[in-house]
Every structure is written in structure tokens, then in C-alpha cells.
Amino acid sequence: MADDDRTPEEEFQELMRRLMSGGAIDPEQLSRMAGMEIDPAMLSQLMQQFQGAFAGSADGSISWEATRKQALHIANQDGLGVTSGQRTDLDQAYALAGLWLGEATTLSPTAESPRIVTRGEWVEETLPVWQEVAEPVATSIADALTDALRTQVPDEMQDLVQSAGRLMRGVGGTLFATQLGQVVGKLSLEVVSGADAGIPVLPAGAAVILPQNFAELGAGLEIPDDQLALYIAARELASARLFRHAKWLRLHVLSQIGDYARGIHVDTDALEEMASRLDPSQPEELRAALESGALLPQQSEEQRLALTRLENLLALVEGWVDVVTADATSRVPHLDRIAEAIRRRRAEGGPAEDALGALVGLRLRPRRLREASAMWRSVTEAVGIAARDSLWDYPDLMPTSEDIDDPAALVARLESQARGETPASDDLDDALARLFAEEAERSGDASPDEDTDPSDRRPEGDRPV
Incomplete structure (x- = not known):
């Protein structure tokens, strides 16, 4: 059958088979099917990228190598390393901060020596x-792409889509991994130390400082670099x-x-609606949706509790x-002045942190930092x-969290403990006492008047966050 005699469905099936088998794709054929005038060179490059994603994701796994390449490309773009002067100054700050x-x-x-690292090393x-x-x-987005494809293709294509499910998951994951690489790369331009990521x-x-970013930290603060270096080194070593x-x-x-992230599910309706109008020659909409978090629905009650x-x-x-x-x-x-500037900077975050929050739906800056500091x-x-x-x-x-709200009760318990006083038992203590007493009676290892007070068995403050 000549190419011109094939139906659109047959043409699409042949295109999919070639795409997934690594065969050559005719850009004019795809342009004709889409009903759009697309630059053949641009479309050919796009098809090569998709075929590479298919070839590297045959088992349906996510190719995180794309994340690494994108992040390192951004981190190393200025080509600057660590100068001997920077290394000497920060090593001295580490040494003095450690003593203090x-x-x-x-x-x-720690047994590990603190280090000076480049953005790429970070x-x-x-x-x-x-x-x-x-x-x-990434897994949720990859699965949603597979589901969206399954609802879009004709019935006669369902067998092909089913067999290509792992491949589509790999492609979706690779697209997300590339976007993550952009975010991590930009984050490497902002963080000053290992603990700075939140x-x-x-x-x-491990303790590290990035001198390339430290050099920009003091801009506008009018604080000598050696004082700022001492504070950053002390924070990093304390962490x-x-x-x-x-x-x-x-x-x-x-x-x-992980508890929070596992509750994330992609908004499949938004994804399908976007896929129905997506122009392959204008991929900006999909990229913008990933960056803005538009594909992530509102947090569930379980996620809000996990986030708290x-x-x-x-x-x-x-x-x-x-x-x-x-x-x-x-x-x-x-x-x-230094502490307040650092605290404000960390509370506000930077553009890359905002992008990370949109991408994975998670903001990593604690809102109760001042209250927790006051408690400590x-x-x-x-x-x-x-x-x-x-x-x-x-x-x-x-x-x-109750101790953060009202440190007085925690302080009272610790002061009582320091005086050697036995804390009053609570309901859990009483329940444990009864349980131990019953077990002792059954085994015959304890007399009825034996002290079974569990207050010395369970550390005071046995209440997880």
C-alpha cells in the first residue's frame, strides 16, 4: 500500500512503531499528520531526543542521568574553581569555629574534616x-502520561499502548528528571554550605562550604568577610x-x-487537557506547567499533617x-546583624527553592524557626x-510541637529531672505498670508488692514529634 493510501490511524500506528523501535521518522509525515507547518530540522531533533529517551528507558525506569547532566551544566557554566586564597581563609574559619x-x-x-567544594562537587x-x-x-507524572496516552489513542491502538507502557513511563520520568536537573543546578548557585539546603x-x-557562593553572600551587608566566614563555618560544623x-x-x-511525597498524585485532568492542545513546536507550556506546579493538585489532609x-x-x-x-x-x-541576615535569607529562600517547591510540591523552610530557637x-x-x-x-x-508552643512545661520536666525527682506517671505509665504486673504474676517472677513503676524504664519526654 502506498503511503498516500494509508488512513490517518494506520499512519499513526506506523509512526509509533518506528518511534519505539528506533527507526527513522519522516518529519514531513508527522507535520502532515499534525496539520501544522513545523520546521523539519527542529522536528527531526525533537524526534531524536524522544527516541533517545525511549532507548534509554526500555525497562520503564527513570533516567536520572538527565538530572545530573543538566545540573552540572548549570553549576559549571562559569568555569570558576576554588582559589588558594579562598581555601586558606575558609580553612582558618573552620579551625577557629571548631574551637569555639x-x-x-x-x-x-565529627571524624570527617570539613571541606571546601565547588558548585559542581556539591x-x-x-x-x-x-x-x-x-x-x-516523577513516578506519578510518568504514570499519568501513560494513562493520558491510553485515553487519547483509538481502540485499535490500545494493544500497542499497553505494550509500550514501560517506555512511556520512562519518557515521562526523563522529562521530569531533566526539569529537576535545571532546579538543582540553579540551587547550586545559591546555597552557601551543606546545611543551607534546609x-x-x-x-x-559532612561539612562543606561553597566559596563561589559565599563571595556573594556578604554583598550589601557591610560585614567583614572573616566575620561572616566564622559564622557560616560555625553553623555548618554545628549541623x-x-x-x-x-x-x-x-x-x-x-x-x-518520603511520607509527604508518596501522597502526591498528578492532576490527570489538567494533564489530559494540556496534552489535547499541546503544540510540539511550542513545548513551553509543558515546561511552564512543571515549573509552576500546575500539574500537582491541592494537598490532601494526610499531606498537610505530614508537612506539619x-x-x-x-x-x-x-x-x-x-x-x-x-x-x-x-x-x-x-x-x-549576621544572624538576622542569615535567618531572613533562609526564611525567604531563593528562586531555585521556589522552583523546587513547585516541582515536588514541598517547601523546605520551617515556618516555626524563631519559636524553636526561643525554646532551645x-x-x-x-x-x-x-x-x-x-x-x-x-x-x-x-x-x-507542644514544647515549641510552650517551652515552660519542657523546662519544668528537665529541671525536675535534674533535681533527681521522679516524674509523675501518666496514663501510658499506668497501663505499662498493669501490663508488667500481670505478666509477672503469670510467670511467677514477681511478688504482688514488687515495684513495677515503669517511669524509670521509659525516658521522660517519650512523645514523638
């Missing part, structure tokens, strides 16, 4: 976490000590992010770091550094 931290916290220094080291954060959304994107105990000491904390944060728990946890972490950093750098002349300050003044830092020994000892 010994007076501000009982948490010991991208390479943090990509695994960004992928973990974004993967649930979540633990580096391994526990590293915390995550190294509380080995469970990093996983705790990332698991709560995450914000409380991040506020506790960053509030502690704020207090410890302020105490460690109390000798710095412009401490108040109250605890420090009431019971001292050692008792305060001991609250990070186990997850069950962490302050709760």
Missing part, C-alpha cells in the same frame, strides 16, 4: 537525596555535629519527606543550630548545655 563550638555544645566533633554529592525526594513525583542532603557528619551524634536523625527527616510534622522537625534542628552557633560566635562583633534558648538557660544536648540522644527524648 567546644564551649557551646557537648556534641563531639551537585555530585547531593544528587542522590534530590532524586529520593523527587522520585515519587534538609540533610549530605551524609551525616554536622548534630547529625553525626544523632545518627537516626537524617533518616528520620528523609523518611518524613516535617516542619516541626526541621524547626527543632535549625533552631538548635541557631542557638549553638550564636553562643559559639558570641565574640564576633556584628553577630546580631529557654532550655539552655534553665538546665545548661549538657542537659539540652542530651535531648538528641534518642528520638523519644526530642521536644514536641
Whole structure:
């Protein structure tokens, strides 16, 4: 049958088979089918990109290599590295800040030496976490693309679409991964240190500063660079000590992010409506939709609760770091101005953070940072550094959201504990006491008057965030 004798459905089927098998695509054929005048060279390049995505996603998995390439392209575009002068200045700041931290916290220094890294190195080291954060959304978008295609094609094409399901998921994931690379690359132009991202994107105990971005941090502040470097180094080292000491904390944060992200589902109606009018020669609409978060529906009640728990946890972490950093750098002349400038910068975030929030539907800046800082300050003044830092020994000892709202109850408990007083039992204590008593009676290992008060078994403050 000649090409001109084929029906539009037959022509579309042949086009899909060639696309998925890696065969040559006739740009004029596609342009004729679409009813549009499209530049053949541009369309040929577009088809090559899609075929590459198909070829690299035969198993339906997401190709995160696209994220890496895009992020590194942006991070390394200025071609600048770290000068010997920058490295020397920041190494000296690390050394002095480390000494001062010994007076501000009982948490010991990390075994890993703090480092000076480039933007590209930051991208390479943090990509695994960004992928973990974004993967649930990427998977949801990839699945939605498959569903949208299934509703758009004729009935006689359903078998072909079914067999190509894994390929379509891979293509959708690759498109999202490329957009994520843009965001992470731009974020590498903004962050000053490892802890500056708002979540633990580096391994526990790692401390890094990006001198390329630090050089721009003090613009307009009229604060000497050496003072600013001391404050940033102290913050980074304090955060590293915390995550190294509380080995469970990093996983705790990332698991709560996962709880939130797994509840994200793409708005399939919006995606199908967009697909119905999408012009292949003008892909800006799809890119804009990904950047703005238009494909992500409103948060569910479960997501709002998960986000609240995450914000409380991040506020506790960053509030502690704020207090410890302020105490460690109390000798710095412009401490108040530096701390306020950094706090405001972190609260507002930057363009790349906004883009990340739109892309995955998650804002990583805790809204209760000031309240958490005030709570840690109250605890420090009431019971001292050692008792305060001991609250990070186990997850069950962490302050709760209620403690952030009203630190007085937490302070009273800690003061009572410091005096050696036995805290009053609560309903859970009483229930555990009855359970232990019944078990002892059944086993014959305890007399009826044996002390079964569990208050010394369960750490005070056993209330997770």
C-alpha cells in the first residue's frame, strides 16, 4: 500500500512503531499528520531526543542521568574553581569555629574534616537525596502520561499502548528528571554550605562550604568577610555535629519527606487537557506547567499533617543550630546583624527553592524557626548545655510541637529531672505498670508488692514529634 493510501490511524500506528523501535521518522509525515507547518530540522531533533529517551528507558525506569547532566551544566557554566586564597581563609574559619563550638555544645566533633567544594562537587554529592525526594513525583507524572496516552489513542491502538507502557513511563520520568536537573543546578548557585539546603542532603557528619557562593553572600551587608566566614563555618560544623551524634536523625527527616511525597498524585485532568492542545513546536507550556506546579493538585489532609510534622522537625534542628552557633560566635562583633541576615535569607529562600517547591510540591523552610530557637534558648538557660544536648540522644527524648508552643512545661520536666525527682506517671505509665504486673504474676517472677513503676524504664519526654 502506498503511503498516500494509508488512513490517518494506520499512519499513526506506523509512526509509533518506528518511534519505539528506533527507526527513522519522516518529519514531513508527522507535520502532515499534525496539520501544522513545523520546521523539519527542529522536528527531526525533537524526534531524536524522544527516541533517545525511549532507548534509554526500555525497562520503564527513570533516567536520572538527565538530572545530573543538566545540573552540572548549570553549576559549571562559569568555569570558576576554588582559589588558594579562598581555601586558606575558609580553612582558618573552620579551625577557629571548631574551637569555639567546644564551649557551646557537648556534641563531639565529627571524624570527617570539613571541606571546601565547588558548585559542581556539591551537585555530585547531593544528587542522590534530590532524586529520593523527587522520585515519587516523577513516578506519578510518568504514570499519568501513560494513562493520558491510553485515553487519547483509538481502540485499535490500545494493544500497542499497553505494550509500550514501560517506555512511556520512562519518557515521562526523563522529562521530569531533566526539569529537576535545571532546579538543582540553579540551587547550586545559591546555597552557601551543606546545611543551607534546609534538609540533610549530605551524609551525616559532612561539612562543606561553597566559596563561589559565599563571595556573594556578604554583598550589601557591610560585614567583614572573616566575620561572616566564622559564622557560616560555625553553623555548618554545628549541623554536622548534630547529625553525626544523632545518627537516626537524617533518616528520620528523609523518611518524613518520603511520607509527604508518596501522597502526591498528578492532576490527570489538567494533564489530559494540556496534552489535547499541546503544540510540539511550542513545548513551553509543558515546561511552564512543571515549573509552576500546575500539574500537582491541592494537598490532601494526610499531606498537610505530614508537612506539619516535617516542619516541626526541621524547626527543632535549625533552631538548635541557631542557638549553638550564636553562643559559639558570641565574640564576633556584628553577630546580631549576621544572624538576622542569615535567618531572613533562609526564611525567604531563593528562586531555585521556589522552583523546587513547585516541582515536588514541598517547601523546605520551617515556618516555626524563631519559636524553636526561643525554646532551645529557654532550655539552655534553665538546665545548661549538657542537659539540652542530651535531648538528641534518642528520638523519644526530642521536644514536641507542644514544647515549641510552650517551652515552660519542657523546662519544668528537665529541671525536675535534674533535681533527681521522679516524674509523675501518666496514663501510658499506668497501663505499662498493669501490663508488667500481670505478666509477672503469670510467670511467677514477681511478688504482688514488687515495684513495677515503669517511669524509670521509659525516658521522660517519650512523645514523638
